[in-house]
Amino acid sequence: MPVAAVKPRTLKELRESGWKSKSVKQELRDNFIRALADGDDLFPGIVGYDDTVIPEISLAVLAGHDMLFLGEKGQAKSRLMRLLSRFLDEEIPYLDIPDVPVHEDPYRPITAKGKQFLAETPEDEVPIAWWPRDRRYAERLAPGTKFADIIGEIDPARLAGGVSLSAEEALYFGLIPRMHRGIFAMNELPELDELVQVGLFNILEERDVQIRGYPVRFDLDVLILFSANPATYNRSGKVIPQLKDRIGSVILTHYPLDxxxxxxxxxxxxxxxxxxxxxxxxxxxxxxxxxxxxxxxxxxxxxxxxxxxxxxxxxxxxxxxxxxxxxxxxxxxxxxxxxxxxxxxxxxxxxxxxxxxxxxxxxxxxxxxxxxxxxxxxxxxxxxxxxxxxxxxxxxxxxxxxxxxxxxxxxxxx
Ligand SMILES: Nc1ncnc2c1ncn2[C@@H]1O[C@H](COP(=O)(O)OP(=O)(O)OP(=O)(O)O)[C@@H](O)[C@H]1O
Ligand SMILES: [Mg+2]
Incomplete structure (x- = not known):
């Protein structure tokens, strides 16, 4: 969405600017459609995928799917995933308030703190800042990735010592919750610890996850991309079926044909x-x-x-x-x-x-x-x-x- 010459700095100004809130997938789809209609080079620098891979990615974006890039090493899987961030808006507004670890949608906050702030503050005093496109993409390599890294961790000391803290307040946010409204890419999915796969599936599908036995619920909005080598991906037991089932589109990459x-x-x-x-x-x-x-x-x-x-x-x-x-x-x-x-x-x-x-x-x-x-x-x-x-x-x-x-x-x- 084009940002007005003077960027709104409060929630009131944001509403007056006519800015509309969208999910990441909606945003990606809208910008992708515009690029497609304008005949833009959709994936600059990608060679030889015009008839095989790019059409598949295009459909996946239009369908609003999470994607798995499946192919042997060095087939531009990572490069394609990174290029998808081209189709994000240049910047999006978020609630500029301290101690909230996510970039909250000013109209639809997901954390207790964000919701509470909105409820208590007049709209012309709700500060808005802008999150640029290139900060909204994060990736991880599966081997060695821990549950706490990408999903989160609860600090039991804070829970025990605090004054009736809710689980959410004692929560340390992992990378995926912090990428709320962004794109998260997990490379070499089959190497991801099974426990983390279960957590990933829960947080994406059910929107809630158990951390140290405490249920935590968030309406996360993240486009998830995965990459994997077909041989390991298809080996049974490497990727939990629930997670496989959730991946909307599989993009098969290949080596250059000539x-x-x-x-x-x-x-x-x-x-x-x-x-x-x-x-x-x-x-x-x-x-x-x-x-x-x-x-x-x-x-x-x-x-x-x-x-x-x-x-x-x-x-x-x-x-x-x-x-x-x-x-x-x-x-x-x-x-x-x-x-x-x-x-x-x-x-x-x-x-x-x-x-x-x-x-x-x-x-x-x-x-x-x-x-x-x-x-x-x-x-x-x-x-x-x-x-x-x-x-x-x-x-x-x-x-x-x-x-x-x-x-x-x-x-x-x-
Ligand atoms: N079709 C292609 N068009 C442009 N560059 C390509 C293509 N295939 C491979 N490359 C180049 O090969 C290199 C490796 O690509 P990349 O890291 O994206 O591969 P990958 O599939 O993610 O590999 P891995 O499975 O090892 O992570 C990059 O420099 C990339 O630009
Ligand atoms: Mg790669």
Whole structure:
């Protein structure tokens, strides 16, 4: 919703401004519809998902669903989740009163303190502040996340010592209650402790939760996003069925469908300058080899398919390749430096640790050996495609003209 030139600072001014209260999902839907109607780039920076993933997310937003992003590692799940905050209002008003741990809707407070303040204070004395879009998104990684972190905790000392405190007043708010009117993303949902899953389900579905045996009730308004790897998500017992059941839409992500879009992602994400004092010019076939390495790894029988091979592998390998060429450029004063096959010998530094070996297959290969085999396969495949396309004759002719080639990562290009 557009904010007036002079932002309302009291509840009275807010009412006069015509501001209307909406749920997060309503707000997201309204702004999303506007962006869709205007033909905006809905998810800037996302490559190759125009026909598969983005339509699914669009429907989920329009349907007002919580979402689970299901896919192997490095498929832009986290990136997509963060991008959803684009569709929040630029700012929303909240009750600017001390000791209330949530950003209360000025028309519909959910805490006892908020409600009481409204009841006792004339509207032109109720202070309003504004909560910006980028503060309304929070995320957590499931492993190690405790009940108290994301749901809450009751301080028994305060309950025992206080003057007839209600449970709510002795409550320490976890991250989800504090994200009331915002977006909360939980990464790697299957790794979330079962007790926390139950708490999460209760707080979202029943709106109340037992903390240390004390029932606490809130009308929380949060859009919840989850991410998970399909292999663990589908393993029975990892995610409680009630929670699965509550997730409105499942968005299946995937790796780039072709090498060209894979290369576009890598170039965009590598964030390494090619110009400067020692410029580097990357031939397209070298980019293709970098992508072919990841594609070969995703197919390799030595690599754990369930875990996947992230886009980060291509991105890191690309940077190492450019770095190796640049080092040569600096040492030999070569401008521009051009990456070559021998530069790929350094890829183990960026690739190791990014391949998870398939231990069940019972191979006795080390990660380095697997990587070398994948590298050789990728180079061969790309080279073969060029031979198929241009013919060996064309390539042989270049050598036939007396070209001698000596290669190595520290020999000059010409
Ligand atoms: N389709 C894509 N478009 C743009 N960038 C992408 C795409 N796929 C992967 N990436 C890039 O790959 C990197 C990893 O993405 P991200 O962290 O969002 O993955 P993820 O699916 O959350 O992975 P994980 O399961 O490991 O958390 C980011 O730099 C991201 O921009
Ligand atoms: Mg992620």
């Amino acid at each position: 090498r060209h879009s894979a290369a576009a992602i890598t170039e965009q994400e590598a964030d390494i300058p090619l110009d400067g004092e020692y410029p580097v010019v990357v031939p397209y076939f070298m980019k293709e080899i970098i992508e072919q390495i990841s594609m070969a790894a995703r197919r390799s029988k030595y690599v754990d398919h369930q875990s996947g091979v992230s886009a980060r592998l291509s991105i890191a390998n690309y940077r190492t390749m450019v770095a190796s060429a640049r080092r040569r450029g600096v040492v030999l004063g070569e401008k521009p430096a051009v990456p070559r096959i021998s530069d790929l010998a350094h890829l183990s530094s960026s690739a190791l640790g990014k391949l998870e070996l398939d231990l069940m297959a019972g191979h006795q290969m080390t990660e380095k050996q697997v990587l070398d085999a994948i590298l050789a396969e990728a180079i061969r495949d790309v080279f073969q495609e060029y031979v198929d396309e241009h013919g060996l004759a064309e390539i042989a002719e270049v050598f036939g003209r007396g070209t001698k080639i000596e290669v190595g990562d520290l020999l000059p290009s010409s």
